[in-house]
Amino acid sequence: MSLSLTLIGTGAVRANPARGGPGQLLELPDGRRLLFDCGRCTVGNLARLGFAAESVSHVFLTHLHFDHVCDLPYLVLLSWNNGRAGPLPVYGPPGTGEFLEHAVRAAYARDIGSRVAHGKSLDGLEWTVRTLAAEGTIAAWGNVEISVLRSSHAGLHNLNYRIDLPGRRIGITSDTEPDPRFAEFYRNADLLVCECSGTSAFLGDKPWGGWHMTPERVAALVNDAAVREVVLKHFVVEDFPGGEGAAEAMAESVRRLTGAEVIAGCDGFRWSADDV
């Protein structure tokens, strides 16, 4: 049985043609496909990587910044169009339910009405929202457990995820400031997909720079938690000196400061374990 994680998008807010907005797809040994965030280009990148929108079984949102959720209405509508069976479970911070009501049912009321008037059933245009107000374990199926930890980011209700299976631990951070509690939450993780928006020099003069992780902040987390492998994401590299090369340079910085394996993530990068 295998466990795999695919990076669907490794960019952020800007329309970088080489990097979609945030999205990660975790495929569990039992066949469930869990999508963490659904940012710009997520649905298109899923298709490019061979995943149909309606094959996503659950969605988990980190926070409600638009770069992390703007493709979710499209995922919901396209799933409906393609014949999704049953409601889509969506886990997210307070406000997730309102976001979906506004961005799907209200925004597309005329579209939906038109299709229904021409015979389309409303079956499949359904979701269930699990609002994650508290920390701790939020889902458990068989030997799989999913937990969340809140951290500071731009004043939003912000959720970092951890997935535990026997002998395997995977972490997926949100956009985040450093937090000393990450050391325990991500202790001995086999894989941590961690945001690394830019260097301290780049982020230092941005009003939003303090909301994010730098290579030094990532390295401290990796060392404190004894993470084995870290994959960097959420690059804001469009106006860096060195452009795309800056992502690999940041990975090298983390490498120098840790004993971990460090990878600069790219769209389509896939990690897998076959002995789960």
Ligand SMILES: [Zn+2]
């Ligand atoms: Zn973001």
Ligand SMILES: [Zn+2]
């Ligand atoms: Zn954000």
